[in-house]
Amino acid sequence: MTSTVGIDSKSFRQALGAFPTGVTIVSTLQEDGQPRGFTANSFTSVSLDPPLVLVCIGKTASSYPVFSEAPHFSVTVLAESQKDVSSLFASKSPDKFSSASWQRGPAGSPVIEGAAAWFDCRRHQVVDAGDHIILIGEVVGFSHSNASPLGYCRGAYLTFSLSQDAVAAAGHRTLVGAILEKGRSILFLESADGSLQLPTGNALGPVSNDKSLHGVLRRLGIEAELNFLFAVFEDPRAEAGSTSIYYRGSIDGVPADETRLRLVGLDEIPWDRIKDEAVRSMLGRFVREQNEDTFGIYVGDADHGTVKALAS
Ligand SMILES: Cc1cc2nc3c(=O)[nH]c(=O)nc-3n(C[C@H](O)[C@H](O)[C@H](O)COP(=O)(O)O)c2cc1C
Numbered sequence: 165m166t167s168t169v170g171i172d173s174k175s176f177r178q179a180l181g182a183f184p185t186g187v188t189i190v191s192t193l194q195e196d197g198q199p200r201g202f203t204a205n206s207f208t209s210v211s212l213d214p215p216l217v218l219v220c221i222g223k224t225a226s227s228y229p230v231f232s233e234a235p236h237f238s239v240t241v242l243a244e245s246q247k248d249v250s251s252l253f254a255s256k257s258p259d260k261f262s263s264a265s266w267q268r269g270p271a272g273s274p275v276i277e278g279a280a281a282w283f284d285c286r287r288h289q290v291v292d293a294g295d296h297i298i299l300i301g302e303v304v305g306f307s308h309s310n311a312s313p314l315g316y317c318r319g320a321y322l323t324f325s326l327s328q329d330a331v332a333a334a335g336h337r338t339l340v341g342a343i344l345e346k347g348r349s350i351l352f353l354e355s356a357d358g359s360l361q362l363p364t365g366n367a368l369g370p371v372s373n374d375k376s377l378h379g380v381l382r383r384l385g386i387e388a389e390l391n392f393l394f395a396v397f398e399d400p401r402a403e404a405g406s407t408s409i410y411y412r413g414s415i416d417g418v419p420a421d422e423t424r425l426r427l428v429g430l431d432e433i434p435w436d437r438i439k440d441e442a443v444r445s446m447l448g449r450f451v452r453e454q455n456e457d458t459f460g461i462y463v464g465d466a467d468h469g470t471v472k473a474l475a476s
Contacts, residue, residue: 184317187242189253190219190299191266191274192234199261199274200227203254205316206296207239215303217283220296226256228297232290237301238273241281243311244323247453249276250314270305281308318391320412321453326393330409337406340368340377341443343450344388344415349427350447351386351415360426360437362410362447377411385419395446410446430454 191201206220219239221231231237242250252260265277269284276282285301315322341364344351352360363384365377373379381388390413398407418425428434430451438444 178318181318184315184322186280187246187250187314187316187321188219189240189242189249189276190221190231190237191240191276192231192237193268193273194230194234199266200230201253201260201274202227203250204239207241210300214288216288216300217285217303218298218300220293220298222296224295231299232297234287234299236271236273236284236286237299238269238271238275238282238284239301240276240279241308242276242314243278243280243309244314244321244325245311246276246278246314247321250321275307278311279309280311280313282306320392322392326396330393330396338367339364339406339408340366341408341410342377342381342388342390343394343410343412343447344386345413346415346417346427348430348454350430350433350450351418352426352428353384353424354426355424358437359439360428360434361440362443368409368411384422384425386415386425388413388415394450397442397446408442412450 185205186207188204188207189201190204190207191199194200202221202225204219204221206218208218210216210218217239219237221228225231249264252263257263261274266274267277269275269282271284271286273284275284283301283303284305285303287299288302289300291298291300312323312325315324341362343362351363353363354360363377363380363386365373365375365380367373367376369376369378371378371382374383390411392412393409394412395410396407418427433447433451435444435448438447
C-alpha cells in the first residue's frame with residue numbers, strides 16, 4: 165500500500181498523535197466461542213438515539229477477519245491502573261484472555277473487569293475506510309465506575325489522577341524533578357562521589373528562581389520541554405507532607421562544557437549509582453513502560469495500517 169502523494173506519513177502520524185484519547189479493549193467471541201480482542205484508541209461515540217459507538221480496526225490486525233464478520237462486539241474503557249491490560253491486548257499473544265479478568269456482557273461479548281466503563285454492542289454497520297474498517301455498534305448494555313480512565317497522547321500513557329495529586333500537593337514541601345529524554349537516553353547529574361540524580365528543584369518555576377526546576381535547568385544551560393506529569397509520590401523517609409512530583413520531558417542536547425551532565429541509555433542505567441530508592445523505583449517503571457511501548461503511537465499507519473514506533 166502506498167502513502168498518499170504529498171503526505172509525509174510519519175509527520176501525519178505525529179500530528180494525529182497530538183489528539184489525546186482514552187484507551188479501550190475491543191472484544192468479541194469468534195465462531196468457535198474463543199474470545200478475541202485488541203487495544204484501540206480509535207473509539208468514538210456516534211449517536212445518542214439510537215445509541216451508537218464506533219471503533220476502527222486495521223486490515224492487517226490478526227483479529228481483523230473475526231471482527232469484520234462479528235455480529236457483536238464490546239468496548240471496554242480502561243482505568244489508569246490497567247496499562248498492563250493495554251499492553252497485553254496490543255500484543256500478538258495467542259491467548260490474551262487467559263491473563264485478563266473478564267466476563268460476558270449482555271450482548272455476549274467479553275468485557276474486561278476493573279475498567280472505567282464498558283459498552284456491549286451488536287453490529288450496526290461496517291464501513292470500509294482505507295486500510296481500516298469502521299465498526300459501528302449499537303449499544304445494548306453498558307456500565308461505568310468511578311475509576312479514573314487511562315489516557316493516551318503522543319505515544320505515552322496519561323494518568324489524569326496524577327494532576328489532581330499534584331494540585332493537592334501544592335502548599336506542602338515539594339520536590340519537582342524531570343525525567344528528560346534525548347532519544348533513548350535520560351539526563352542525569354553526576355555528583356563528585358559518582359552518584360546520579362535527576363534534575364530537581366523546590367518548585368516548577370519561575371526561571372528567575374535559581375532553586376526551581378526551570379531555574380536549575382537554565383543554570384545548567386538545558387533547554388527542556390516538559391510534556392507530561394509522570395509521577396507524584398510521598399517520600400516515606402522525608403518529613404511528613406513532603407511530596408515529589410516528576411515530569412517527563414525532552415531535550416535536544418546538553419552543553420559540552422557542563423561536565424556534571426550525563427546522558428545515559430535506558431538499557432545502561434547503573435542502578436546502584438542512583439541512591440534514592442523512590443527515584444530508582446520510579447525510573448524502573450519508566451524504563452519498563454518505554455520498553456513495552458514499542459508500539460510508540462497508534463494512529464493507523466498509512467503504509468501498513470498497523471502501529472509504528474514514534475521514534476523510528
Ligand atoms: C494505545 C493503542 C491504541 C491502538 N489503537 C488501535 C486501533 O484503534 N485500531 C487498531 O486496529 N489497532 C490499534 N492498536 C494496535 C492493536 O492493538 C495491535 O495491532 C494488536 O496487535 C491487534 O491485535 P491482533 O493482532 O490480535 O488483532 C492500538 C495499540 C495501542 C497500544
